Amino acid sequence: MNDTLTLTPNITDADDFYADLLTAHEGLNKAESDAFNARLVLVLANHIGTRAVLSQALAAAAMKPE
Amino acid sequence: MNKIFETPLYPYTRSPDQDAATPVRRKVVIIGAGPVGLAAAIDLAQQGIEAVILDENDKVSFGSRAICFAKRPLEILDRLGCGDPFVDKGVQWNVGKVFFDDRQVYDFNLLPEDGHKRPAFINLQQYYFEEYLVRRVFELQAEGAPIEIRGRNKVEAIGTHPDHVALEVDTPEGAYTLEADWLIACDGANSPTRRMLGLDFVGRVFEDNFLIADVIMEADFPTERWFWFDPPFNKGQSALLHKQPDNVWRIDLQLGWDIDKEREKRPENVIPRLREMLGNEVEFELEWVSIYTFQCRRMEDFRHGRVLFAGDAAHQVSPFGARGANSGLQDTDNLAWKLKLVLDGTAPETLLDSYNQERIYGADENILNSSRSTDFITPKSEMSRTLRDAVLDLSEHYEFARPLVNSGRLSVPCTYDGSSLNSADALDGPERTRPGSSCPDATLGDGYLLDQLGDRFVLLTIDADAPDSFNEDGIEVTRLALSVKDDPTLDLKRRYLGEADGAVYLIRPDQHVAARRPAFDEHHFRAALRRATGKE
Numbered sequence: 001m002n003d004t005l006t007l008t009p010n011i012t013d014a015d016d017f018y019a020d021l022l023t024a025h026e027g028l029n030k031a032e033s034d035a036f037n038a039r040l041v042l043v044l045a046n047h048i049g050t051r052a053v054l055s056q057a058l059a060a061a062a063m064k065p066e
Numbered sequence: 067m068n069k070i071f072e073t074p075l076y077p078y079t080r081s082p083d084q085d086a087a088t089p090v091r092r093k094v095v096i097i098g099a100g101p102v103g104l105a106a107a108i109d110l111a112q113q114g115i116e117a118v119i120l121d122e123n124d125k126v127s128f129g130s131r132a133i134c135f136a137k138r139p140l141e142i143l144d145r146l147g148c149g150d151p152f153v154d155k156g157v158q159w160n161v162g163k164v165f166f167d168d169r170q171v172y173d174f175n176l177l178p179e180d181g182h183k184r185p186a187f188i189n190l191q192q193y194y195f196e197e198y199l200v201r202r203v204f205e206l207q208a209e210g211a212p213i214e215i216r217g218r219n220k221v222e223a224i225g226t227h228p229d230h231v232a233l234e235v236d237t238p239e240g241a242y243t244l245e246a247d248w249l250i251a252c253d254g255a256n257s258p259t260r261r262m263l264g265l266d267f268v269g270r271v272f273e274d275n276f277l278i279a280d281v282i283m284e285a286d287f288p289t290e291r292w293f294w295f296d297p298p299f300n301k302g303q304s305a306l307l308h309k310q311p312d313n314v315w316r317i318d319l320q321l322g323w324d325i326d327k328e329r330e331k332r333p334e335n336v337i338p339r340l341r342e343m344l345g346n347e348v349e350f351e352l353e354w355v356s357i358y359t360f361q362c363r364r365m366e367d368f369r370h371g372r373v374l375f376a377g378d379a380a381h382q383v384s385p386f387g388a389r390g391a392n393s394g395l396q397d398t399d400n401l402a403w404k405l406k407l408v409l410d411g412t413a414p415e416t417l418l419d420s421y422n423q424e425r426i427y428g429a430d431e432n433i434l435n436s437s438r439s440t441d442f443i444t445p446k447s448e449m450s451r452t453l454r455d456a457v458l459d460l461s462e463h464y465e466f467a468r469p470l471v472n473s474g475r476l477s478v479p480c481t482y483d484g485s486s487l488n489s490a491d492a493l494d495g496p497e498r499t500r501p502g503s504s505c506p507d508a509t510l511g512d513g514y515l516l517d518q519l520g521d522r523f524v525l526l527t528i529d530a531d532a533p534d535s536f537n538e539d540g541i542e543v544t545r546l547a548l549s550v551k552d553d554p555t556l557d558l559k560r561r562y563l564g565e566a567d568g569a570v571y572l573i574r575p576d577q578h579v580a581a582r583r584p585a586f587d588e589h590h591f592r593a594a595l596r597r598a599t600g601k602e
Contacts, residue, residue, distance in 0.1 A: 034449075038456035046466040 005056035071193045074124040075200050078218040084242040091230060092118045093212075093409060095246035097221055097259055100127065101192065102377030102394035103252030104199035104215075108146045109402035111206050111213035113521065115409055118246075119203075120235060124217030126200070129354035130280045131192035133308065133316055134388035138479040138504060139395040140184040145520040145577070148202040149184070152195065156188025157309050162291040164461070164471055168298050171462040171471075173290075181557035182507040183514040187476065189310050191280075192391070224249070224262050224373070231372050248405060249373045252394070255361075257379035263370060269363020270437065272384065274444050275321040277330060277357050280314050281340060283350035287315070293473040295443070295458055299342040304443050306473075307343075314353060317343065318385070320444065327357045360384045362437045364429045369422045374401060381429035386439035386474035389432040396480065397425050403521075403575035407599060412540035417600030420487050428480035435475045442472035479504040482578065489572075489581035489594040496564040505577045508558040510548070515558065518546055520577045523595060525586075528558065529568035532586035538595045543572070574598055 011017050025033050045054055076099070083090040094110055096103045099121035107117040135156065143149040163173040178186045206213050222241065223234035231249040235242055251259035260267060287307065294305040303320035310316055319339060321330060329335060336355055344350060364381035368374060377394030401421045407413035445451035460467035482488065482502035491500050498506060508515040518524075523543040525532055528550060535544045550559040563569050572581040572594050581594035596602045 031452075034452045035456055035459070038449075038453045039460055042453075042456055042460055042467060042470070043464075 003050060003052045005053050005060060007060060070197055071126050071128045074217065075126055075197065076121070076215040076217040077124050078216075078238055080237075080239060081214075081216060083244055084237065084239070086242075089232065089243040089245045091245040091247065092116055093246070094118070094248045094250060094405065095120060095231070095233065095244065096250045096252055097121075098252035098254060098377075098379070099123070099196070099200070099215055099217075100252060100254060100377065100394075101132065101195050101199065101391050102398055103250070104196065104203060105142070105146060105395050106250050106252060106376060106398040106402060107213055107215075108148075108199065108202055108206065109398055110406065111203075111211040112147065113402065113406045114212070115402075115406050116212035117214075118244075119213075119215045120219040120221055120233075120244075121215060121217055122220035126193040126196040128193070129278075129356055130310060130314065130316055132195070132388070132391035133189050133191060133310055134392075134476075135188050135190060135195070136388060136392045136477040137182065137184045137186050138477070139392050140188065141504075141507065141516055141577070142395050142399045144183070144517065145399075146202065148198060148205075151198045151201075152190060153184065153188060155194055155198075155311050156190040157289055157311055158185045158188055159289045159291060159309065160186070161288070162293065164458075164473065165292065165294040165297060166455075166458040166462070167296050169462070171458055172468055174468070181509050181553070181555055181561075183516065184507070187388075189308060189316075191310050191314065194311070195391070221258065221262075224259060226263070226371055226373060228371070247372070247409065250398075250401070251373060251375045251379045252377050252398075253379050255378040255382050257375070259373065260365065260375065260379060263373065265370065266366055267363055267382075268366070269361055269382070269433070271361045271363075272359070272440055272444065273323045274440075275323065275325055275327065275330075275357055275359050276385075277319045277321055277336065277339075277355065279317045279319075279336060279340060279352060280310070280354040281317060281344075281350040282313055282353055283315060283344070283348055284313060285315070285344070285348050285350070295454075295473075297343075299339070304473075305343060315350075319343075321357070331355050331357055358385075360440075362433045362440070364426065364433060367422055368397075368425055368429075369418055374405075374418065374421065376401060376425075380425070381433065383432050383436040384440045385436075386443060387432075387436050387476055388474070389436055389477045392477040393428060393432050393480075396428060397421075399576045400425055400428075404600075407541070410540075413599040414601065420485065420600055424480075424482045424485050424487070427482060427485070431480055432477075439472045439474045487574075487580060487598045487600070489590070489597055492581070492583040492590070493566055493569050494564070494584075495566050495569060495582060496561060499562050499571070499579055499582070501579050501581055503579050505571075505573060505579060506561045508553050508561055509555060510552050510558070515548075516577060519573050521575050523575060523580075523598070524573045525591065526562075526571040526573055527568075527586065528562055528570075530570050530585055532570055533588075536588070536592070538592045539601065541595060541599055543591075543595060572598065 093116035096119045110117040160176045220236045225232035292307040306318040308316045376397040457470045488501035525545045580598035
């Protein structure tokens with residue numbers, strides 16, 4: 001199992017994914033979009049599963065300088 | 067209606083101590099005849115230590131209060147010689163349902179593990195719990211054990227000294243002075259003892275109010291725990307429905323912070339709320355209503371010289387997870403044997419510091435769990451509510467989200483990892499029986515393992531040789547020799563051996579593991595016993 005968060009390009013067809021992400025939010029108001037994002041985070045977090053990787057992801061998203 | 071909580075159970079009678087020319091010195095005085103104080107006194111008296119309980123009241127507590135008792139406290143009650151009436155009367159449940167808004171999102175079954183004498187949980191009103199313990203006190207008294215409950219004895223002042231504690235006690239016939247070698251304060255969340263000694267009680271106050279109601283109804287709700295997040299009958303808040311014996315149902319309704327408590331408590335305001343929740347066709351009678359705000363906090367130290375704090379007096383948690391009374395019983399379970407050894411002169415006074423260390427570890431675990439439950443049930447920000455609702459919405463469709471739903475993490479026994487009384491783990495054995503763990507039960511023929519442990523140090527050998535007993539510096543250890551063949555279900559093997567061929571466990575009087583090794587080794591086990599009694 002890989003315990004290190006991947007921070008190098010890893011998404012296949014990145015532009016398609018990004019477009020899908022925007023599409024998923026279309027027609028949603030702010031509250032619905034927030035709820036969608038929250039559900040998405042939880043689904044992805046469960047897929048990753050490894051606590052160490054999730055901790056690194058939280059730190060990476062905070063973008064605080066080391 | 068003559069309810070148990072309206073009848074004096076231990077009415078005031080004059081004690082000879084009130085007429086003594088000089089204050090009488092008792093071994094252990096306990097303040098408070100709630101579940102924790104009663105358990106402490108029974109534990110001590112059973113081991114021959116004089117215990118006097120002082121209680122400002124003469125009745126069991128009013129209203130159901132603590133209602134959910136976990137397996138570990140039931141096992142402690144067995145050790146105290148009185149587990150049966152609790153389990154016979156209590157309601158057992160395994161199924162829980164979780165509702166969000168107007169729908170059920172999922173249900174769960176606790177699926178209790180086989181090979182245990184006691185169930186995972188019972189629901190029982192606190193007044194029954196106290197009544198059965200009081201009965202046990204009277205039973206011990208009849209057998210000549212040194213135990214006493216003094217009703218309507220209110221402690222007004224406490225003087226602490228290096229070798230004793232002096233108490234000014236008020237009674238219906240005036241005040242008297244009583245002394246104690248040791249004092250255990252079990253006088254609840256608002257502990258007058260704590261206040262009289264000017265001690266801290268720091269932590270987090272949760273800004274919320276909960277209405278608790280006991281209703282009597284002949285309804286065919288199943289014996290399950292139902293928890294609602296944001297239900298139509300209590301918008302934006304939570305609700306809980308739980309069954310108790312005698313067709314009494316416990317209902318908890320979250321009310322929010324900015325409310326008029328007196329107004330909310332009035333039956334004309336409570337009844338319409340309950341009707342909305344239970345449905346118009348259900349007939350019910352309101353037995354008890356209370357509103358509470360809770361806090362998660364603990365004292366910095368549970369031991370102050372010769373004064374020891376236990377239960378809510380020492381630590382308070384939110385009610386989610388049933389960690390209040392359950393952890394209080396684990397406090398006295400931890401304390402009684404240590405106090406006995408110190409009073410017997412077979413262990414140093416510093417052994418009591420391990421009570422402080424181990425039970426603070428337990429309190430912190432409980433506070434952490436119950437704070438997390440509270441944060442889930444009562445989101446503190448817009449985003450925490452969004453995330454909470456996302457978990458609930460997902461839980462309806464995907465199994466993965468269900469473990470994240472937190473309506474209370476139910477009380478499990480604390481493992482004293484890192485305790486100064488533990489010896490290093492020398493067995494490549496199961497995680498759940500590592501040093502510091504409370505012993506899991508197992509079936510042995512017609513009986514159970516835990517009934518053979520406790521109240522003394524036991525050397526448990528499973529397919530391993532050892533002497534029948536040994537004595538180290540005044541403390542006797544007796545062997546319990548078992549084989550994996552004694553439990554054909556192999557629970558004993560799975561819980562105590564794992565892959566090992568044999569094992570030797572040193573088990574404390576509170577049924578916690580002090581040390582374990584693959585084979586007996588006199589040098590190591592003598593050292594382990596010294597360590598477990600605060601001598602190393």
